[in-house]
Amino acid sequence: MRFNTSARAAFLGAVLAASAAFAQPAAAQTTDDTLYQQLGGQSGLVTLMDDFMTRLLADKRMGPFFKDVDHKHVKEELVTQFCEVSGGPCKRKGPDMKMAHSGMDVTKGDFNALVEVLQQSMDAQGIGFGTQNKLLARLAPMHREIINTP
Numbered sequence: 001m002r003f004n005t006s007a008r009a010a011f012l013g014a015v016l017a018a019s020a021a022f023a024q025p026a027a028a029q030t031t032d033d034t035l036y037q038q039l040g041g042q043s044g045l046v047t048l049m050d051d052f053m054t055r056l057l058a059d060k061r062m063g064p065f066f067k068d069v070d071h072k073h074v075k076e077e078l079v080t081q082f083c084e085v086s087g088g089p090c091k092r093k094g095p096d097m098k099m100a101h102s103g104m105d106v107t108k109g110d111f112n113a114l115v116e117v118l119q120q121s122m123d124a125q126g127i128g129f130g131t132q133n134k135l136l137a138r139l140a141p142m143h144r145e146i147i148n149t150p
């Protein structure tokens, strides 16, 4: 069965919630850089985040959150964060996810919408479904810190 994008997003939302319960400690995720390489390393992540920010700004649900922020800074933070969680040679020093999102109301629906846009970006970069799911599973535990509104 093939899912359309929003069906996949809903499905992955459920996967994210489920996989959060089995999240590995950060140290266990950084010993192997396979996922980082599959994402195209540093240049792959820079290209991915450029595309992601463009799509976030164009998306009716996400655009309002991102229109007034420093896009260059957020993209750089995302590249470093995705590098780190995928096992690459980076260490993000910025504010934690709770702090970074505390100035805005983020619902579960917002979180799923952002995941859907990220999937669209990964599809556009030709990143395979298995690689996408591995990355999303590593981002999943963050939903507890980012979703702050019922």
Ligand code: HEM
Binding pocket: 062, 065, 066, 069, 070, 074, 077, 078, 081, 094, 095, 100, 101, 104, 106, 110, 111, 112, 114, 139, 140, 142, 143, 146
């Ligand atoms: C897995 C999900 C998410 C991840 C990994 C993530 C990651 C990040 C990171 C790394 C930053 C940069 C923080 C900094 O160092 O300044 C950031 C900022 C931001 N995020 Fe998220 N985020 C996620 C979900 C969301 C959602 C669902 C929304 C909104 C609906 C959102 C809206 C924003 C906005 C507007 C900023 C910029 C804040 C500012 O500079 O004032 N994020 N996010």
